[in-house]
Structures are given as C-alpha cells and as structure tokens.
Amino acid sequence: MTSLSSTAVQLPIASRIDGLRSEGAFEVLASARALERKGRHILHLEIGEPDFPTAPHIVEAGVRALQNGETKYGPAGGILELRIAIAAHLVSHGINAAPDDIVVTPGSKPILLYAALALLENGDEALIPDPSYPIYDSAVRFAGARPVTYRLDASNGFAPDVDAIAAAITSRTRVLFLNTPQNPTGGVIDEGGLAALAQLAEANDLIVIVDEIYRPFNYGAPPVPSLLTLPGMRERCILVDGFSKAYAMTGWRLGYGLLPTPLASRFALLALNDHACVPAFVQRAGIAALTGTQEPLNTMINEFAARRALVAGRLAAIPGVSITAPAGAFYAFPDVSAATNAAGITSAQLASKLLHEYGVALLPGTAFGAAGEGYLRLSFATGRADLDKALTLVDECFRSLAS
Ligand SMILES: Cc1ncc(COP(=O)(O)O)c(C=O)c1O
Incomplete structure (x- = not known):
C-alpha cells in the first residue's frame, strides 16, 4: 500500500x-x-508507565463485566457505581466530593482538554508550569488561549513559587494549572505554598486545574493535602485524577474530573459529543481498583x-x-x-x-x-x-x- x-x-x-x-x-x-x-x-526510561501489571482482581472484574454482557452504551459521565466509589475515595483524602460532580473519561487527559475548552475564550491566558506535562500547553492553545508559563526551579525542589505565579497574572488570566507531585520534576508543593496559592486564586478569581494523578507517589514526610481541601477551593478547582499510574492501568484508559457543580453537566456533554461513554467493563475494573485490596x-x-x-x-x-x-x-x-x-x-x-x-x-x-x-x-x-x-x-x- x-x-x-x-x-x-x-x-x-x-x-x-x-x-x-x-x-x-x-x-x-x-x-x-x-x-x-x-x-x-x-x-x-522514557514513558511514564508503571512496569507492574494491572492487579489480577482488577483484570478479573473487567473480564467478568464483559462476560456479563456489559458491552453497551452507558451514561456519558460514567456509571453511578464508579462515581460513588470515586467520591468515597476522594472523601477519604479529605475532599468534599459528590458522585454528581464527577465525570469519568478515557484517561484523565480529556479532562485537561475539556477544562481548556469550557473555561477559556480566545485570547484568555492560562498559567502553566515550565517545565510541565506538555498537554497543558497543547490544550490551552487548542482552545485559542495563550499559555503563560511560571518557572519551576531546582533550588526549591521544583515546588511552585507563588510569587512567580502572582507576577505572571494579568487581567486576561483565567486559569492556573497546578500539578503536584509534578511531572517531570517530581516536585511537590508544601502546605504554606498551597495556602498562598489558595489566596492568590481567590484574590484573582482564578480557576485552578489541580492535576493529582501522581498523588500516591509521595516519598517525603506526611503527604500534603489537596488544594481542594482548603476553604473556598472546592468551588474553584477542577481535580484531575485517574487510574493509569496508581493502578498500573495506562492502556485501559480510565480517568475522571471532580468539578464545580455548574461544570459537571457541561463536561458530561463534552464527553457525550467526544466518545459517548467509557466502556462499562473498564469502569467495573476501576471500581475493583478503588474498593479492592490496595496491596x-x-x-x-x-x-x-x-x-x-x-x-x-x-x-x-x-x-x-x-x-x-x-x-x-x-x-x-x-x-x-x-x-x-x-x-x-x-x-x-x-x-x-x-x-x-x-x-x-x-x-x-x-x-x-x-x-x-x-x-x-x-x-x-x-x-x-x-x-x-x-x-x-x-x-x-x-x-x-x-x-
Ligand atoms: C501530569 C499528568 N497528567 C495527566 C496524565 C494523563 O494520564 P492518563 O490520560 O493516562 O490518565 C499524565 C500522563 O503521563 C501526566 O503525567
């Protein structure tokens, strides 16, 4: 050919x-x-993909669902049982999550794209870390907006510098991307930084896209809580998370966003237009991942x-x-x-x-x-x-x- x-x-x-x-x-x-x-x-050593296999109880749940005939269309935002399991998982991390505010997607990547499409007008600015996961820049540009970078520095372990972020804000800034623990640096924000960031977001009326896909991989002393646990933040943050890294499920394509309530139905609509729904058997595997052994x-x-x-x-x-x-x-x-x-x-x-x-x-x-x-x-x-x-x-x- x-x-x-x-x-x-x-x-x-x-x-x-x-x-x-x-x-x-x-x-x-x-x-x-x-x-x-x-x-x-x-x-x-190039790809961010756990070399571990998906755990057998997760695979079995997916296979069982296929054998039980879960091979049809389902709700665009995800099956209720999975959204309930995700909400419970997030609540266990101190995040006020309700199943109706969760949209399940094929991997967490679509949430990044939907966030840019749903929140940014032509010419708006979005703050993204440099260096950072390249899809942030891509999603913002695709939405017709302008990525403005804030630099991460080795001298403070690549934690976001809130003063540098503040200095980059203009009247066009609508959205701030935060990734902690971070790809590619491994940097983690500390509690002081988190509180300062919350104040900054509030004062400048920013929506924060909080990408916590690496949450379980934290090698320091007590893990820092999510930005969404701070007062007023749940309403102005989109939490991006998924199963690829924590449950070695990169190829299953399963992720989700926890959204401010007015955005949830819009994201479900984007999902409906984009891919209709995530396969039900993949979602059943996700339920097993969250509710089964964490060993x-x-x-x-x-x-x-x-x-x-x-x-x-x-x-x-x-x-x-x-x-x-x-x-x-x-x-x-x-x-x-x-x-x-x-x-x-x-x-x-x-x-x-x-x-x-x-x-x-x-x-x-x-x-x-x-x-x-x-x-x-x-x-x-x-x-x-x-x-x-x-x-x-x-x-x-x-x-x-x-x-
Ligand atoms: C920071 C970050 N966010 C999101 C993703 C997307 O992962 P997935 O779409 O597999 O959930 C990745 C994948 O490498 C990542 O590094």
Whole structure:
C-alpha cells in the first residue's frame, strides 16, 4: 500500500489544529520501537508507565463485566457505581466530593482538554508550569488561549513559587494549572505554598486545574493535602485524577474530573459529543481498583521508593550531573547542564545520542518546556535491572562527553 500524495487536494485544515502539540514521551517511544524493529536492544526510561501489571482482581472484574454482557452504551459521565466509589475515595483524602460532580473519561487527559475548552475564550491566558506535562500547553492553545508559563526551579525542589505565579497574572488570566507531585520534576508543593496559592486564586478569581494523578507517589514526610481541601477551593478547582499510574492501568484508559457543580453537566456533554461513554467493563475494573485490596499499590510505591534512591544515587555519582531526589511521582530530573554546556550540545542532542548510540531511551527536559533545557527526564517506572544497566550506559556516555 502506498500513502496518498499530500499535494493532491488542498485540505482546509482549521487553524485550531495548529495549536495542538505532541508529547515527547510518545515520540521517543516510537523512535525506540523503530530501533527495536531493526534489532537494537533499547532500555526504556522514557514513558511514564508503571512496569507492574494491572492487579489480577482488577483484570478479573473487567473480564467478568464483559462476560456479563456489559458491552453497551452507558451514561456519558460514567456509571453511578464508579462515581460513588470515586467520591468515597476522594472523601477519604479529605475532599468534599459528590458522585454528581464527577465525570469519568478515557484517561484523565480529556479532562485537561475539556477544562481548556469550557473555561477559556480566545485570547484568555492560562498559567502553566515550565517545565510541565506538555498537554497543558497543547490544550490551552487548542482552545485559542495563550499559555503563560511560571518557572519551576531546582533550588526549591521544583515546588511552585507563588510569587512567580502572582507576577505572571494579568487581567486576561483565567486559569492556573497546578500539578503536584509534578511531572517531570517530581516536585511537590508544601502546605504554606498551597495556602498562598489558595489566596492568590481567590484574590484573582482564578480557576485552578489541580492535576493529582501522581498523588500516591509521595516519598517525603506526611503527604500534603489537596488544594481542594482548603476553604473556598472546592468551588474553584477542577481535580484531575485517574487510574493509569496508581493502578498500573495506562492502556485501559480510565480517568475522571471532580468539578464545580455548574461544570459537571457541561463536561458530561463534552464527553457525550467526544466518545459517548467509557466502556462499562473498564469502569467495573476501576471500581475493583478503588474498593479492592490496595496491596499491589503499596508494593509498587515501596518498589518505586527503592528505585528513586538507586537512580538518585547513581546519577549523583556521574560527573557533570547534579540531582535533587524527587519528592514525588516516578521521575528523576537531573541537571546535566554542566555536561551539555561543556560539550556544546543541547539536552535534546544528548537524549538523542543516548538513544541512538547507547540504546537508552529517555527525554530531554525541553520535551516539557523551554525551562527544561539542561535537564533530562528519566522514568523509574522500569525494573531495577534495566535501570542499573541504563545508568551504567548513561555514566559511560557522560564520561565520553567529558574526554
Ligand atoms: C501530569 C499528568 N497528567 C495527566 C496524565 C494523563 O494520564 P492518563 O490520560 O493516562 O490518565 C499524565 C500522563 O503521563 C501526566 O503525567
């Protein structure tokens, strides 16, 4: 089969499509897979996907639902039993959640897009962290609005700096994206920062999109509560969460938003127009995930904590690398600027060298924004044996750069 000539018809592609951005993790994964098809052995530290299998009791619940004939359309916002389970889960984290304010989606990604579409007019501004998960920028641009970045800095463990956020607010700012624990830095906001952010949101009438998909992966002392637990915040926050990371369910596509009441029916309408509903058997698996044993999650968290120590220790020993151990999530975000500056290369060139010459797939910090220059992102959601081999190769690469 040959592909059609791109010049045959001048397609009237709408300008909003140009706002969409890709995701570095998926691009590097595709390049790595192409190398594998040519027979190369690649170590995968690029994608944010737990290497653990989905727990058997979750899989069984999904299979049982299929066998019971749950193969039809369902409510656009999600089946009530799952929304009840999600609400109970959030209440156990101190968040005032009601099933009617929850919309279930295929992964949490649609909630990010719906939030931008539902809240931003052309020319409005949305504050997003730099570096950050690239879909924030993409969703805001797709909605015709302008992403304005606030910088995350290694000097305070990549926690959001509320003064820097305040300085970026203008009369057009409507929305603020907060991700804690954060992708790609592992940064976590502290309670003081959270209180200051709540005040700032209130004073400037901002809606906060609170992405807590990495909530269980918190390696520090007592976990910081959600912004939504602070007075007045539940009404002005959209909570973004899902099953991909905590329950190793990336491919099932199951996530949700907890919304201010007036937005819930609008998001359900977006869901109805977009995909009609999430398959019921996937939602049944989600109920099993939330209401069944949490042992597999706890095992995974303990393993990731051990890997975090391994990765941070190994990276710190490489000349030209400095690393703050991530407080949360499952990514290391080392500063490699000493090595890239000395070699006169960018972090994208370094990541490409590591992939093509050393067989290690990881991401340049710039896959998450301009402030990521001089950094790499390594996912430690991959087994210790592979991490160990990959870090030996990374070490070799840095030594060869320096020689
Ligand atoms: C910060 C953040 N939010 C949201 C997502 C979306 O995950 P999913 O759509 O699988 O729920 C990801 C995935 O990597 C992420 O890192």
